[in-house]
Amino acid sequence: MIPKNYLEKVYASILAMNAGIRLGAPVEPPEWTSEMIQDVFGEIKDYVKVYDVFSADDDANGPIFFIRALLDHARNRQLEPQDVAKTWLNYLREGLGMVWWGGDQISTEHTVYLNLKKGIQAPRSGSIELNGEILAEQIGGQIFIDSFGLIFPNNPVKAAQYAEIAASVSHDRNGIYGARFIAACIALAFTKETVLEILLEALEQIPAESTYAKVVRAVIDFHKLHPDDFRACRDFLEDEWGYDKFTGVCHIIPNAGVCILALLYGEGNVSRTIEIATMCGWDTDCNAGTVGSIVGALSGLDGIASNYRKPINDAIVASSVSGYLNNVDLPTFAKQIALLGYREAREEPPPRLVESYKEKEIYFDFTLPGSTHGFCTSYPFKTFLRNSGNKGFSTNGSLEIIVFRMYEGDISTVFYRTFYRRNLFMDEKYSPTFAPTAYSGQTVSMKVKVERLHGKAIVLTPYVRTTSDKKIIKTKDPIIVNSIWQTIEFTVPNTKGDLIEEVGLMIHSDSSRTERAFGKIFLDEFRIYGKPSYEIDFKKQVVEFKCVTPFSHHRGKWTLEEDAMKMESNEGAFCFTGHYFMEDAIIEANIKPIKGNSHGILFRSSGIEQYYFAGFDSENKVILGSRDFGATLLAEADYRWKHGELYRLKLKAMDNNLSFYINDELLLTVQDDTFQHGMWGFYAFEGGECTYTDIKIN
Template sequence: MDVNSLFSTDYIEKVYAGFLGMNAGIRLGAPVEPTEWTADKILSVYGDIKGYVKDYNTFSADDDVNGPVFFIRAHYDDAKDRELQPQDVGRAWLNYCRDGIGMIWWGGEDASTEHKAYNNLKKGIKAPRSGSAEQNGIVQAEQIGGQIFIDSWGLMYPGKPEKAAHFAEVAASVSHDKNGLYGARFIAGCIAQAFVSDDIREIIDQGLTLIPDDSTYARVTRAVIEFHENNPENFRDCLDFLHRDWGYDKYPGICHIIPNAGVCILSLLYGKGDFARTIEIATMCGWDTDCNAGNVGTIVGVMNGLTGIPEHYRKPMNDSVITSSISGYLNIVDMPTFSKEVALLGYQLNGEDPPAGLEDSIKRGELYFDFSFPGSTHGFRVSNTFKTPVIRHNPVIGDGALQVVIDRMVNGDKSKVFYKPYYRREDFNDEKYKPVFSPQALSGQTVKVDVFLDQWRGSEITLAPFVRKTSSKQDVFMEKRILKHGVWTEIVFTLPPSGGDIFDEVGYLIESRSTLDNRAFGSLYFKNFHVYGKSDYRIDFSLLKEEFISLMPFSHNRGEWNSEGNAIRCKASENCASYTGNYFMRDGIVESVIEPVEGESHCIAFRAQGAERGYFIGLDGAGQVSLILNNFGFTRIKTVNFPWQYKQKYKLKVMFKDNALRFFIDEKEVLVHDDETFTYGMIGFGAITPGETLYHSLLVKENI
């Protein structure tokens, strides 16, 4: 297939298929990841795997997803108008990781390559030195992480394996070297080639051209190819060969790349291009199951497209994956939206014009689901699977819509169809990589959707917009709307005051007054679901719960944060912060009553774009307040006198609109400054030096 024609045809859908494929492989492999699970143990317990071995309430991803989702943000933050450099990706590591929690495997500097690389970056050792064999030793440099973070670069350079390999190496060099980099080049190149080839052997051969011919990675690849040519039927024979000649016993460290590279090649060849069989074989082989199944899942996902991913692998994902960055808002990942963002980057990086409507369909800081992708559901759910047994994508109505089938509903029957803009620990089966969450739907915002009713029988069907409060589990309903058969109806409502709670469901209650002899039967179709507008909310600190090592909905980065009745106590031994709110919030007001206990730094954070980007403002040293720029280091950009005292409460308020920043204490303006470094970001609290602070409240208003 011609690369240029690819950009004008099915590129975006193939990106979506690749991302779905990656996540399906990771979800399949994660429950049997070593060290306890060997290939023999997997076989004895699960036999010949033909589907997910565990049902998750909600799948919380690990580093295999976190890296591809967040490290490409280097293109937004630093490499916006120039070619990507290793330190750009290194800065993304520092900015989006919570120090010591989530995102990557924090297995100790002497065991985890990623932990070592992060600490190198934190110490000022820049990429690629941060991941080099000279810095970390050859064993750590050649663990598997070099190839598990780079799928997105393969997706961004369709049909251009050389470019995909180059930029995958740039990204992987933050943490890996030698064969660790060759794996990154190989996998990214195979993903890029899968856009233009449906021949697995051709894809593998293309990957081989991108790495040194005499490298161990190339040698294990050729060895598996040769074994397969002579023994093409039973993958377990090839696995025995890998254990004998290329096993973990020959490659030191926790998870060396070479044995796992052999599994990736094995599963691609013995899977024969079939999506399901490829990720199943990768999982049944053991070793690093989620990494291997994820990487090959991206390759065969792209190659086969959406129609090649079986429903029993796609449906449980429900278009949603949970990640573990410092931004709780960004951690709820809608797969179609993320796929569009990757595709848009692909168009831009390749100098191609994106198709009409793509940029407008990506509304950063808002929820917008148009259901345009085949099979897309955008994470929507129903509460009553008996009366609304089918929720799926319909490609015909409205050029794509979410279909909800109503099955013989009578008076008293109810079902909610809803999206989750916030999650709790109870929504998950396990801790995984400690995700944290900030709400994606807030009081004061507007919710809009288009609904079409195809009613087959029964009395009138109504929809009542609703939200659910996460602490009380109370549903708050708005005015019911009577739907008309065969007509699109626009339903608009405003998210009500939450009373300091957080909304964890937003959607619509379906009811009918139909009687038993004329039960309501038909389908609802939803299109263009949109949550947007300016928020106006407060957080009731008495409702905070410690979950995932944070007081949700805050995301803590260093420091000791504890709930004390109606307050949060922060004890800082170094600089620390705690963030919440919409990652893309631009203008607004943030208010907090704070009480300095000891130390010299007691601040509000605003327009924070991660751990290393944003502003702090507040009490800063004896008798003064400061506006502090956090840009991979703290700079006081303005300081004024203010005679504050310990153990006294102060009402701090910061107003920010465009470049104008204004700061008030007890409603008296004490600092004004213009600065254009950061124009949007999260809000929260922080300190830049050791100390202790009590935070008594938080109010946020965007309507200024």
């Protein structure tokens, strides 16, 4: 049975996991020993580094994207290892993002990715027989599987089973036992009362004679004798279970010991648990994130301290091939996980949960306690944001914007960030890339009401901000909203080839200095939906995170030359962008093939291994085909084309009807229903050299 507070506990687990990752990441490098951490930071009680935006690493990328095996493949049947392997191949860009690309035979995930590319299927891809014991027992098996524990609340058997299936793609033996154990712990945390209960019952899901089970019991036994000194336990782990005894880059066993230590000495307190995991050193972000998932589900939202929750602000960025999906809203992700939990349990989800999750659009309803959905303010001195808790349009909860002593000349913006730029990040960890979550032609809608407490009226002006020149475009005339709920709605204007990085409200008042405006704005049911219609002007784009905005590149060298994007590669090269759920579309671009015989447009792509494609193929031919972990030719025609000449390619996808044009001449048309929606981009199956200009999407 799914517990009554299921969604909130899923949300709490996700928040605590991300708090742990964010806390531990700065001291993850091996130079940070536990002694060094203590010397520099002492008793950690808060984040050790302040991030404007925290770039997710493999600890967060894995739980977000490997769960898509259940969304893309195993929708009506048991999950299989190859489902997860396909998810790796579809969402991981080679050499960039998602996981640590530390080298073949050094990094487990890098090695396994190369195995999968060679056609080696899971679970052999992650086996000791193929990769050796050191690689197969690195830590990744237990840091990617949090979502499988969340999907099976209070069902440790099923959680462990699915975690093993997922982990077997890349790990073996203790690497898999760690996955089973941690997933079981997360599942048990929904209904158990103490950490010790969770650990002892989770042990039933792994072999008693395994090294993993032995380190768990050893830490439990040490804690019984020394319940007040976690540092003594850390010394014990160093002596008996340290990195010198389990070689490789990051073995699972010493870090499993730290996780058990942190859970026991943290006594179910989220803050103390992730702090201890961080102070112990070794793989700090992995360990703090892992224990955060467990105690988050155990303690619930009330157990997450504000100093750890508030900086997250419900938003993280990921590093998959889909720039659209990389803009992650944590309440929406929690709802996605919860709906999968009901699906796998074969139970009907609550109607309100179904209504509040709209997969194909941006939709925020602020119903989860404390949720802010990533909204920001440019002027926190005058506009303070929080969840209202009890004042929503149709349910409890909305974004409450407290306007504090605003007078004529003060302007604050409150906005949802639809696109991220490099300047917001402290580092380039895991190379996140982005496609906007708002486009020209779409509709923005929100419910708003104002409680004016003092001074003149509070005035709202809807706007979008472009990213190349940071220009604010007002989308409606200023609005005075009264004390009843009103709908503000507008169409995102044509930004003439620029990208949109903010959608929000400008807030101001005509109050004088002596009667400054004070009041509250309530914002609810924020939506971005509808069909995009936009252009990409490469004079307004930049190269950031090794990619030309707004694309995610998979192999090849991609650069900007005046008003063009240029590709050069000695092997097949690809790029992807756009709304992940775009359906019917007309995609147009000028393409100049310079070298190589295979250039064109890809569309309705869910990732690197699933899409349609249309373009030049060999001398004097054009083709239209599909790729679904292997290419299928759907149509071809003779067409004389030459290297060095500019061609206008147009792809029209309407329902199941696919048509391909060059210079407005219809060359190919087919009917196919393999893919219904997805990203778009460019391909060069054989590599070569090509330029792209004058892109239009409708």
